[in-house]
Amino acid sequence: MRKLIQTINPDKKYQNYLTKWESYIKGVTHYSKRVDVAKEKWASRRQTKTLKHVCLKLEEMCSGNRRCCYCEDSVADEVEHIKPKSLFPELTFTWSNYLYACGSCNINKNNKYALFIAGVLTSIISSTVPPNPGHDVFINPRQDDPMSFLDLDLGQTIEDGTFWYLPKHGLSPRGIDYQRADYTINTLGLNRDFLVEGRRNAALDFKARLYEYRQEKPNLSPQKLAQFQQDFQQHTYPSVWAHMKAQHQSIPVLNNFFQQFPEIHSW
Numbered sequence: 638m639r640k641l642i643q644t645i646n647p648d649k650k651y652q653n654y655l656t657k658w659e660s661y662i663k664g665v666t667h668y669s670k671r672v673d674v675a676k677e678k679w680a681s682r683r684q685t686k687t688l689k690h691v692c693l694k695l696e697e698m699c700s701g702n703r704r705c706c707y708c709e710d711s712v713a714d715e716v717e718h719i720k721p722k723s724l725f726p727e728l729t730f731t732w733s734n735y736l737y738a739c740g741s742c743n744i745n746k747n748n749k750y751a752l753f754i755a756g757v758l759t760s761i762i763s764s765t766v767p768p769n770p771g772h773d774v775f776i777n778p779r780q781d782d783p784m785s786f787l788d789l790d791l792g793q794t795i796e797d798g799t800f801w802y803l804p805k806h807g808l809s810p811r812g813i814d815y816q817r818a819d820y821t822i823n824t825l826g827l828n829r830d831f832l833v834e835g836r837r838n839a840a841l842d843f844k845a846r847l848y849e850y851r852q853e854k855p856n857l858s859p860q861k862l863a864q865f866q867q868d869f870q871q872h873t874y875p876s877v878w879a880h881m882k883a884q885h886q887s888i889p890v891l892n893n894f895f896q897q898f899p900e901i902h903s904w
C-alpha cells in the first residue's frame with residue numbers, strides 16, 4: 638500500500654454532480670434516514686456516467702494493470718468508500734473518500750471502522766446516532782503515507798524476508814501510530830498468504846532486474862534505459878520497490894546497487 642497521487646480529480650462537470658448529490662444527503666436531517674437514503678442513492682447511481690467517470694479517474698491511481706490500491710495484487714473493480722457509507726452517509730459521494738479496490742479487500746474491510754475517541758481505539762458499530770468525533774485509526778492512502786507507519790520485512794538478503802507488513806520499527810506498541818498500523822494490516826488482511834507470496838516474487842523480480850541492469854549498463858541505449866526505469870515505475874507492486882529503496886542501507890546486496898548506480902533512487 639502506498640500514498641496515492643493527490644492531483645487526480647474528476648472533470649468539473651462530474652464533480653458538480655458529486656457535490657450536488659453530497660449536499661442532498663447532508664440535507665437529510667435524521668441520521669438513520671440519512672444512512673438509508675445514502676445507500677439507496679448509491680445503488681441507483683452506480684451505473685450513471687458520473688460514477689463511470691469516477692471509476693476511470695480512480696483507475697489512474699492504480700499500479701500496474703489496474704491493481705487494487707490496498708493490496709496491489711488483484712484487479713481493482715469496486716469503488717471503495719474509505720469511510721464506510723453505512724457509518725458516514727454524508728461521504729457517500731465525496732471524491733476524497735474513494736479509492737479503487739479489489740473484491741477481497743473490500744469484503745475484508747466491509748463496514749469496519751474505528752476512531753480514537755479520547756485517545757482510546759474505539760470500533761464504530763452501526764447505530765442510530767452519528768459516530769462521536771475522533772481521529773481516524775485506519776491508514777487512509779488518499780491522505781496518509783503508509784510508508785510512515787508500515788515496514789515490509791525484506792530480511793537481510795531479500796531471499797530470507799517474510800514479506801509481512803509490520804508496524805514500523807521503533808514505534809511504541811502503545812502509541813497511536815503503532816495501533817493505526819496494526820489495525821490497518823489486520824482489517825485489510827495485508828498478510829494473506831498469496832499477498833505475501835506476490836510481494837516476495839516482486840522483490841525477487843526487482844533484484845533480478847538490478848543484476849540485469851548492472852550487466853547491460855555499459856552498452857545501454859537510451860531506449861533500453863528508459864525501459865528499465867519504466868519497468869520499475871509501472872510494476873504491479875510499487876510499494877515493494879519503495880520499501881527496497883527505503884531499506885537499502887541495511888541490506889548489503891541492495892546497498893551495493895544503490896552506491897554503484899545512484900540513478901536508481903529516482904526509479
Ligand SMILES: [Zn+2]
Pocket residue numbers: 705706707708709710711738739740741742743
Ligand atoms: Zn485488494
